[in-house]
Amino acid sequence: MAAASLSQFFPRLRGNIRLIESAEIGTVGVGEATIPPIIEFLRTLGFDEDEVVRRTQATFKLGIEFKDWTRPGHSFIHPFGPIGFPRRGVPFTAYWRMRRESGAAGPLEEYSLAAVASRQKKFMRPIRRPDSPLETITYALHLDAGLFAAYLRTHAENRGVIRTEGKVRDVALKPENGFIESITLESGERIEADLYIDCTGFRGLLIEGALKTGYEDWTRWLPCDRAVAVACRRNGPLSSHTRATARDVGWQWRIPLQHRVGNGYVYSSQFMKDDEAQDVLLSGLEGPALRDPLRLRFTTGRRRLCWNKNCVAVGLSAGFLEPLESTGIHLIQRGIFLLLVFFPDRRFQQVDIDRFNRQFAFDYEGARDFLIAHYALTERPGEFWQHCRATEMPDSLKERLELFRSHCRILRDDREIFTVQGWHAILSGQNVRCDGYDPMADSLSGEQAQQALDEARRVIANCAASMPSHEDFIAQHCAAPPS
Numbered sequence: 210m211a212a213a214s215l216s217q218f219f220p221r222l223r224g225n226i227r228l229i230e231s232a233e234i235g236t237v238g239v240g241e242a243t244i245p246p247i248i249e250f251l252r253t254l255g256f257d258e259d260e261v262v263r264r265t266q267a268t269f270k271l272g273i274e275f276k277d278w279t280r281p282g283h284s285f286i287h288p289f290g291p292i293g294f295p296r297r298g299v300p301f302t303a304y305w306r307m308r309r310e311s312g313a314a315g316p317l318e319e320y321s322l323a324a325v326a327s328r329q330k331k332f333m334r335p336i337r338r339p340d341s342p343l344e345t346i347t348y349a350l351h352l353d354a355g356l357f358a359a360y361l362r363t364h365a366e367n368r369g370v371i372r373t374e375g376k377v378r379d380v381a382l383k384p385e386n387g388f389i390e391s392i393t394l395e396s397g398e399r400i401e402a403d404l405y406i407d408c409t410g411f412r413g414l415l416i417e418g419a420l421k422t423g424y425e426d427w428t429r430w431l432p433c434d435r436a437v438a439v440a441c442r443r444n445g446p447l448s449s450h451t452r453a454t455a456r457d458v459g460w461q462w463r464i465p466l467q468h469r470v471g472n473g474y475v476y477s478s479q480f481m482k483d484d485e486a487q488d489v490l491l492s493g494l495e496g497p498a499l500r501d502p503l504r505l506r507f508t509t510g511r512r513r514l515c516w517n518k519n520c521v522a523v524g525l526s527a528g529f530l531e532p533l534e535s536t537g538i539h540l541i542q543r544g545i546f547l548l549l550v551f552f553p554d555r556r557f558q559q560v561d562i563d564r565f566n567r568q569f570a571f572d573y574e575g576a577r578d579f580l581i582a583h584y585a586l587t588e589r590p591g592e593f594w595q596h597c598r599a600t601e602m603p604d605s606l607k608e609r610l611e612l613f614r615s616h617c618r619i620l621r622d623d624r625e626i627f628t629v630q631g632w633h634a635i636l637s638g639q640n641v642r643c644d645g646y647d648p649m650a651d652s653l654s655g656e657q658a659q660q661a662l663d664e665a666r667r668v669i670a671n672c673a674a675s676m677p678s679h680e681d682f683i684a685q686h687c688a689a690p691p692s
Contacts (some may be wrong), residue, residue: 242350243349270449303650381537404520433531530573
């Protein structure tokens with residue numbers, strides 16, 4: 210992703226890009242779900258979306274279903290895009306909450322086209338239809354990460370990126386300022402550069418191994434530190450959402466692709482053994498496993514600095530948040546975007562580096578708080594979930610929840626990853642109570658508010674009914690060749 214993105218701009222900067230990677234080093238390759246900004250990434254690189262979908266065996270994603278999450282037997286969806294419609298300047302969630310308190314409003318997802326369509330396994334791209342929810346359809350992709358990487362590599366090489374097969378043996382620093390001077394490959398080749406982008410995964414070979422940057426461990430808030438993943442054959446219609454199913458310890462993902470289903474179990478080694486977790490995963494597959502399970506160990510957190518001297522960490526070398534809300538690929542994309550915003554010259558001005566680090570830390574911490582809320586607000590029984598509820602929250606999350614519980618308001622910075630609608634979906638889906646509703650809702654009479662709710666639900670239902678099935682849409686526009 211970094212090489213493909215930089216190659217788009219470097220012809221004008223007269224720079225050279227050298228990509229060093231080794232086929233002998235495995236990739237994690239399980240982060241197959243994305244969030245909507247991935248579509249803008251594809252467009253920025255000039256990709257044909259249908260071609261990307263075909264080449265990566267991708268499907269479309271309208272949101273995430275949380276099954277058995279709030280409590281066993283319960284399900285809710287975090288949908289992408291708008292929920293409901295404002296009425297006379299009053300936010301939808303304000304008058305929805307007012308009517309919900311009196312039992313006159315349905316669950317929040319009934320007023321979201323993405324949620325209703327995904328329940329029905331439907332999908333279409335937005336179309337021009339003024340004042341219709343069909344114009345605001347918001348979506349992401351499920352894709353085969355390995356195929357996506359190969360697609361990006363070809364694109365980057367076609368644009369002049371020089372790829373070298375090899376492993377890094379040594380990193381040399383400049384004695385006068387501690388900047389990276391060169392890297393030496395196992396072949397003996399020594400390579401010098403002005404800027405180094407560390408994509409070496411959890412090891413952080415440059416950012417940590419050479420520069421000793423340090424790492425913030427967030428395990429106290431997000432205790433899951435293991436995952437086991439496996440692909441299986443798909444059985445049944447093609448769903449248009451990711452599914453996260455809560456288990457006694459942690460949760461299990463299901464990601465539908467055209468040629469298979471990605472499955473994984475995220476858990477805490479403090480509460481479950483590795484073999485037990487693998488048995489739980491394999492016993493719940495919908496079809497035969499297509500390979501042996503892959504086991505992963507991780508420490509949730511981030512580098513203290515993701516840009517240190519002349520090295521920028523991207524991906525797992527920058528930090529790791531478990532895949533509960535599909536932030537992995539997005540945070541790669543976000544790091545690349547910020548690098549382009551603050552791209553240096555050879556002076557490496559510290560003010561640019563500091564602003565990059567503050568913004569990227571803000572992105573990670575905002576996503577972290579969103580994930581913590583999923584664990585801290587559940588009603589599920591069991592030792593693991595009780596532990597999550599008993600853990601002290603970060604102050605930033607505590608304040609957000611206190612504001613919400615006051616009048617059901619979500620206040621957010623425009624730079625945050627997750628939307629107001631996303632926060633409302635998670636908090637209402639997990640049955641978080643408020644002391645009252647936003648007083649702005651009282652500018653509508655009960656009859657006016659109810660009429661607006663009924664109209665929104667009717668419009669959403671009609672729009673969903675007009676959409677094709679997810680399977681039919683892919684078959685018509687972007688089906689991959691049989692694998």
